[in-house]
Amino acid sequence: MAITRETILEVAGSLPPASQVFSELGVILRRPDARLDEIATLMKRDSTLAANLIRISNSVAYGGEQKVGSVEEALARVGMKEVFRLVSHVASAQLVDRTLSNYGIEATELREQMLQTAFICEHLAEECDLDPRSAYTAGLMRPLGLLVLDRLAERYEMEPYHPINDPDYLAWEGRVFGIASSEVAGMVLSQWSFRDDIVEAVRSQYLIRVEDAQDRLACLLNLSGGLVADAGHALLGETRHWGVTPAKLQALGVSDEALRAAGKRAFKAFAAFQNRMAERAEAAEAEEPAPPVAPIAPPIAESPPPEPVATEEETCNFAPEEGVLHANDERPVQTSPAGLITPTDFTTFMRNYQDMVFSTAVRLVGNEAQAEDISQEVFLKAYERFDSLQSSPTAGGWLKTVATNLSLNHLSRYRNRWRFFSEFRREDDAGDDQPEIEFASPDTFFAGMDAGERREWVDAALDKLPEHQRVPLVLYHFEDMSYEDIAKRLRISLAKVKTDILRARAALARILERSGAPHEKLTA
Known part of the structure; x- marks a missing residue:
């Protein structure tokens, strides 16, 4: 090869x-x-x-x-x-x-x-x-x-x-x-x-x-x-x-x-x-578990837990017509006692990370409205721990982990059907001929596009994949999880993870190749 x-x-x-x-x-x-x-x-x-x-x-x-x-x-x-x-x-x-x-x-x-x-x-x-x-x-x-x-x-x-x-x-x-x-x-x-x-x-x-x-x-x-x-x-x-x-x-x-x-x-x-x-x-x-370390201020005594799990139907106070992706939302979340956190500081913090949190969620759940709900919950948890997060260089990684965990929890609790079909395929499915098409598109495919356009095009194509293919593909290519970690996280076999990812790559490439149009048309 x-x-x-x-x-x-x-x-x-x-x-x-x-x-x-x-x-x-x-x-x-x-x-x-x-x-x-x-x-x-x-x-x-x-x-x-x-x-x-x-x-x-x-x-x-x-x-x-x-x-x-x-x-x-x-x-x-x-x-x-x-x-x-x-x-x-x-x-x-x-x-x-x-x-x-x-x-x-x-x-x-x-x-x-x-x-x-x-x-x-x-x-x-x-x-x-x-x-x-x-x-x-x-x-x-x-x-x-x-x-x-x-x-x-x-x-x-x-x-x-x-x-x-x-x-x-x-x-x-x-x-x-x-x-x-x-x-x-x-x-x-x-x-x-x-x-x-x-x-x-x-x-x-x-x-x-x-x-x-x-x-x-x-x-x-x-x-x-x-x-x-x-x-x-x-x-x-x-x-x-x-x-x-x-x-x-x-x-x-x-x-x-x-x-x-x-x-x-x-x-x-x-x-x-x-x-x-x-x-x-x-x-x-x-020592106690290490807290997120601030680049200038002394370390905070306590760090956020590594794997938070969604337990309540709480929401942040985002403007509904603007959503998490927009950067002109001036209203901070109001869930903690007044006076503990400066609203302006948290709004700035949220603006710095909201695109990353939203894109992590939408790639996994495949639905913008649900991704917004998950993003709001992520920032609610961040607001509760803002004292330790606001000056921490590890804040972005913590937010990404929380967004990933909440998205997977959402799929598990509310949209579990994809896992049923992923686990109960015919036994000879894994032995099918594996697709040979490469995930990466040819150089000419994205010619003339900037990184933002490429991302929108791929995200739109990802949304067209079935969840049992999209979720492991996103975890592997966008969240840098290994095959073994994905299998454990989704509770499916290692062979099934590899098969689903390979088929997802082929399906994604076919979607992109068939489109032959600006990314705006893909979302139609």
Whole structure:
């Protein structure tokens, strides 16, 4: 199966944003005039990064007796050099959040391998007169292509890698996808605006071509991978590409002794870093559940519950003729005692998030009126917890979770028929020929449209799908839930989830292809 660049970038776009933040951080830190406020602004773009940075800075390892509550204070405490490693730690945890089942790689194994390689690259770069930060970044991002191809293999239910059938990952990837994971990684890193030297080093890391050995950073990456493998952390399908050779050492201008010494220093530094992270984790376990962390104000003592469930038929006081989507509703919700919350503040908060909440609900329930009701209930719950949400960088994620849960509760309570038909199909349905049509439309399909128009067109087409197809499709493509999580959430089999999503993709593509008209006509 040959895959397109557009398909690769589509899958890569579903990965967490921490790696892109990590790239921009490297650019900022490379400047001699880098400012703390620049870094703080970048960190706040990813609420998970911001919250983790504050947590880590408050740990004993960083002298956290006096608690800090803002990103700026956390950065001042840990220092600019250390924040680069902390962000890489969080980025690796976000990127590798599940087992790579098609490669047979456990998530914890790959995360540790990424960080070990990054540390070795950094220390070896100091010996070779290469930029340590670029080397560290290349080491961390080295397996990015594996993450993307694993998701593609899962999406299309490809046969997994097995050493009996293929001698290494490259052989399997070429046979199944027609492209190597290292090439995929280079493609994605380039799209994400990583430095050219990092992109080329990751693309050439296996030194397959003769000219690859001329890339010093690629040689460094290759030797670092070999040191990690020698330490017992090899990935099964990569081992044949590593190994210390005179040509590689000569390209870097180091001796074998200097290489081994740099590796020892790197493993020692990595162990110290792991200890600091372990202390942070132990401290977090001893504390109460973490609240949403404000970027400037001290942390609030209590956070909203993770999975709220709709229990009452309450509504917010939105203007009925305008709905949740409009931004000119001046009337705040009035459900809490007067004087506790400034109405203007909550109205601004609601305007910032109302489109996201509404679009999450309407994609799941497929009905704008019902989505408005759900959105109103979401903001009612937000109003009740506004003291802790108003300055929290995790507020958007909390609202999205609440909107998703309330939408699914609504489907369960009021529109349960879709689940009946999804669960009680004929047993041989799952064995039907799977549709081959790709979810992503050709480049020409959306030519000349901006992102808003594309979204409206797809949303209109989604509304035409039956609920048993639309709901798992939305959860997978728009809410980033795994097949396993969707199966558990909807209480249907894993095979049924995959079948429904595949058929939904095909049906959605047919709807879009048949329309051949502006998106306004789709809603007619």
